[in-house]
Amino acid sequence: MLAPVHASAQGAPLRVTGAFVPAACxxxxxxxxxxxxxxxxxSSLNQMAQTTLADKSTQLTLTCEAPALFGFKVADERAGTAITSLVTIPNYDAGLKFGLGAADGKNIGAYSLQMTKQTADEGTTRLITSLDGGATWLLNGGAIxxxxxxxxxxxxxxxxxVPGAHTSMAVDTGPMATAMEHSKTSPGSRRAPAPGRWTRPPT
Incomplete structure (x- = not known):
């Protein structure tokens, strides 16, 4: 005759540990x-009308450790100094013009950016923008x-x-069209940088 076997169940905690680390870009x-x-x-500026400088361009690249959803914003470090009446890129309104700063209390001019030839992970992609923090997305022709x-x-x-997860991305930031106010209202000789700050917002 077999004696009954009694099993005594005691609590055994189960822990799952780890750390979530967003991919660094x-x-x-x-x-x-x-x-x-x-x-x-x-003396080199037009006396009666704006002076339009030669278009310039550069390239923005972004590399991530792993496929990641990312986005960025562009901030004008000299906000409030853009002469929005100047023509930079045709049909660009005041919200698409950046400031060149001021000298002797007078604003220098304005510039605008356009993004083209965007690629991601060695394939073609397209530029999209969101006006509500990423809730909805719209196609963008390149205006910033x-x-x-x-x-x-x-x-x-x-x-x-909608945004895709990428490990690498490249986009041309150009043409960058720059215009300066006519010389009758412009300050004297002045180096005219085109400052801007690229920031990646929290995701």
Whole structure:
């Protein structure tokens, strides 16, 4: 005759530990992000109309440790100094113009950015933007707003309409069209940098 076996169940905690680490992404601008027109003297400016400088361009690249959803905003470090009446890129309104700063209490001019030739993970993608922090997305023809309110991202494919997870991305930031006020109201000789700050918002 077999004696009954009694099993005594005692609590055994089960723990699952780990850490979630978002993929780190590193942005870079060719040439250190510097667009230098050199020294521009007042005597070289048109006396009656704006002076339009030669278009410039650079390239923005972003590399991530693993496929990641990312976006960025562009902020004008010299906000409030853009002369929005100047023509930079045709049909660009005031919200698409960045400031060149001021000298002797007078604003110098304005510039605008356009993004083209975007690729991601060695394939074609498309530029998209969000006006509501990423809740909805719209196609973007390349125009970049200067007030840092617009979130910019890249779709998952050439026909996508929502952000895709990428490990690498490259986009030309050009033409960058720069215009300076006519010499009758411009300050004296002045180097006219085109400053801007690229920031990756929290995700």
């Amino acid at each position: 590193k942005p870079a601008l060719a040439g250190g992000g510097v667009i230098d027109y050199g020294t521009i003297f007042a 707003a200067s007030d840092s309110s617009v979130l910019v991202a890249f779709a998952g494919s050439a026909t996508g309409t």
